[in-house]
Amino acid sequence: MIAIIKYNAGNVQSVQYALQRIGADSIVTDNVAEITSADKLIFPGVGHASPAMQYLRERKLDQLIISLKQPVLGICLGLQLMCKHSEEGNTQCLGIFDEAVKLFVPREGTESEVGKLKVPQIGWNNIYNFKSVLFDGLKEEDFVYAVHSYYAALGNETVATTDYIHPYSAALQKNNFYAVQFHPEKSGTVGETILKNFINIS
Amino acid sequence: MLTKRIIPCLDIKDGRTVKGINFESIRDAGDPVELAKLYSEQGADELVFLDITATIEKRKALVELVKRIASDINIPFTVGGGISTVEDVALLLQNGADKVSVNTAAYKNPQLIKDLSDAFGSQCVVLAIDTKKEADGQWYVYLDGGRTKTGTLTTGWAAKAVELGAGEILLTSMNNDGTRNGFAMDITAQLSNTLPVPVIASGGAGTMMHFKEVFQYANADAALAASIFHYKDIEIGSLKKYLAQQHIPVRL
Numbered sequence: 001m002i003a004i005i006k007y008n009a010g011n012v013q014s015v016q017y018a019l020q021r022i023g024a025d026s027i028v029t030d031n032v033a034e035i036t037s038a039d040k041l042i043f044p045g046v047g048h049a050s051p052a053m054q055y056l057r058e059r060k061l062d063q064l065i066i067s068l069k070q071p072v073l074g075i076c077l078g079l080q081l082m083c084k085h086s087e088e089g090n091t092q093c094l095g096i097f098d099e100a101v102k103l104f105v106p107r108e109g110t111e112s113e114v115g116k117l118k119v120p121q122i123g124w125n126n127i128y129n130f131k132s133v134l135f136d137g138l139k140e141e142d143f144v145y146a147v148h149s150y151y152a153a154l155g156n157e158t159v160a161t162t163d164y165i166h167p168y169s170a171a172l173q174k175n176n177f178y179a180v181q182f183h184p185e186k187s188g189t190v191g192e193t194i195l196k197n198f199i200n201i202s
Numbered sequence: 203m204l205t206k207r208i209i210p211c212l213d214i215k216d217g218r219t220v221k222g223i224n225f226e227s228i229r230d231a232g233d234p235v236e237l238a239k240l241y242s243e244q245g246a247d248e249l250v251f252l253d254i255t256a257t258i259e260k261r262k263a264l265v266e267l268v269k270r271i272a273s274d275i276n277i278p279f280t281v282g283g284g285i286s287t288v289e290d291v292a293l294l295l296q297n298g299a300d301k302v303s304v305n306t307a308a309y310k311n312p313q314l315i316k317d318l319s320d321a322f323g324s325q326c327v328v329l330a331i332d333t334k335k336e337a338d339g340q341w342y343v344y345l346d347g348g349r350t351k352t353g354t355l356t357t358g359w360a361a362k363a364v365e366l367g368a369g370e371i372l373l374t375s376m377n378n379d380g381t382r383n384g385f386a387m388d389i390t391a392q393l394s395n396t397l398p399v400p401v402i403a404s405g406g407a408g409t410m411m412h413f414k415e416v417f418q419y420a421n422a423d424a425a426l427a428a429s430i431f432h433y434k435d436i437e438i439g440s441l442k443k444y445l446a447q448q449h450i451p452v453r454l
Contacts, residue, residue, distance in 0.1 A: 046326070
């Protein structure tokens, strides 16, 4: 059984629908026993880092998440909360990954970029430099959908890269912890491949 | 590289697509989910569903529809039309909508934008503006689907809305809408070049070149159209290939 961790952040329903489309059953839960016994966990998230961390701490879900031994996939804010620190609300996060989460600084686009690079980034961007089973079966430069103002810098745990304003971590991985900055649940067939790859991790 | 988005817009009444003409490839072009799937397969980057249902009772059909769209479609979508409260939005987002667009209600009660962005994040709050260029050469905000004129300049309202937390602007030019003579370049460029958030250009698309122009010369982040896609004058896949040849970054 796949458990989607329930907390005060959005996109939970979209993740559950996406899993349904690839034929995977899931439950949405904040119950410790259900989380501990799940085969795989998804840690979703859309929203603000500071209230999200506060919510997790109040329910001691922060300690639970870092102690998990089964595969965990963080999505968007989920990835950022799995890092050490976020500039959003100057928030201490879970510290699973060493990378720092920073706010994009907008800049003018180059000629090929056509137009200003605004914040948040909203839309489809390509990912490359794959170093994880999550991306098995995909082509370098395949497109995924992202919506975010903060990003995790490149580091030792980076397993896919995206360029927006500058290169940053599209995905991170350490031991049983996986995370993507973009939304696989909204990234068409590419996203579905990534979710299937995660589900098939043994 | 971040790509420019092509967004088909589907008008919905009582849970059915209003314009959806003669698609041999799908069973029921009146079914928004069937049409949405077709556009998604053709390469649409996002979808907008605009509910034009008049009565509150029938609006309940919208929530059921949002559920069906979210469970069947694997790209992001926005829902708009008659949204006026935080509760309306919570229901749509909980059922799988990615963003909502607000228009007249936000103008009448700008606090709504702040409340929505505080509650759900600005990434899901799209401010739709219907705008018209008057004889004085200025672009004004119109309400109630274009029926009511205001004395407010579009640039001012857009800037205020972004300050309150709007994450994106969907700008429809009433002068251009339905003409197929191209997007409103001046006001689109003005907003896109001055606002810190993405601008979706809408109204006037007639040829592939119009899309190229609105991206290249008006710096739009996305372009929305309805009838040219519904009547199959332009197929989304061909449009994106054309744009790529014209050096506009698109997802192929």
